[in-house]
Amino acid sequence: MIDHDAPALEGSGEEELSRTGSQAVQLAAAIGGPVTVATALLFYFGWVRTTVEAQTLGVSDAVFGYSTQDYVLRSINALFLPVVVAAVVGIVALLLHSWLARGMDKGPTSRRHRAARVLGALLLFACLVTPVLGALAEAHRPELTGLILPLAVCVGVLLTLYGSVLRRRTSADADRWETRAERRRSRRIRLLIGVVVAATLFWWVGDFAGVVGRGLAHRIAGDLQSLPAVVIYSERDLHLQDQGVGVTSLGQGESAYAFRYDGLRLLERSDGRLFLLSDLWTMTEGTMFVIADDERVRIEYAHGPPKAPPSVQTQGG
Secondary structure: OOOOOOOEOOOOHHHHHHHHHOHHHHHHOOOOOHHHHHHHHHHHHHHHHHHHHHHHHOOOHHHHOOOHHHHHHHHHHHHHHHHHHHHHHHHHHHHHHHHHHHHHOOOOOOHHHHHHHHHHHHHOOHHHHHHHHHHHHHHHOHHHOOOOHHHHHHHHHHHHHHHHHHHHHHOOOOOOOEOHHHHHHHHHHHHHHHHHHHHHHHHHHHHHHHHHHHHHHHHHHHOHHHOOEEEEEEOOOOOOOOOOOEEEEOOOOOOOOOEEEEEEEEEEEEOOEEEEEEOOOOOOOOOEEEEEOOOOEEEEEEOOOOOOOOOOEEOOO
16 A cells, blocks of 8 residues: 655755756746746836837837837847846856755765855845845945846845755755655745746846836937938928928929938838937927838938938928
8 A cells, every 4th residue: 555645755965956056947937938938028128128218218119019029129139248147147156056066965074065054054044135235235326226126136035045955955854855745835935936036037127128228218319320311202292390300392303202301310110110300309309200111202321410412491490
């Protein structure tokens, strides 16, 4: 007869240590597959960044008609550095863990075993200490508000979890079998920790995306000359009236176009439309023009200040 209440072996100490080394990845995927979580983070980052950037420029991101793919693609460049930093930190953490694991395998009298026991005891309080340090850092540097505290909470939770594993591995009953109830409780704890880690990641990604979006908007407003200059030839009068926009009537000769518009800058091209600003546009005053990119207009792009044609008639000042 099988005794269903008998304690079961959770796994050898060596297997437990090998699993602990990849604990951060397991927690991040606790509420979904890695690809799903990564895609959701990329989309959320792209959406927040685009929304904040558009609002800072005085418009709504809804006018651009971005798709899910557009939001994901707009997030990759800005997230490249944080991902690289996280990967480097993860590699260093795995190397440190391997160094401790080799020492603990030598027995409780080894120096690394004692160091791991002390480190585990200290890390148990990380979930309390790191958020406090993060809040103090943000209070000292208000411009970093929202960027430090979420990471501090996430790192603190993971360090506390790792500290509990070290304490258990270096305790006198490290080889004790776990009952099914203990295993179920351990899985629930890991699931809750995974939820906390995922929530703090979304929290940090949203705040970081807002900083990036505002920075891009101010960069555009401060250096319109960096945007491509646009010259539009049109069959009919488009009535582009704003300061800095020049219009030239080409007459009714052999030209297929009757009007030429200068003094424009390309902000974005999306959904078959051009989103244009004038050379004198500012964040406090100016108009964004939306032009359909079709056969009724011809568009020229250039870098630097546009060359005004002779006899330019300037609309709107």
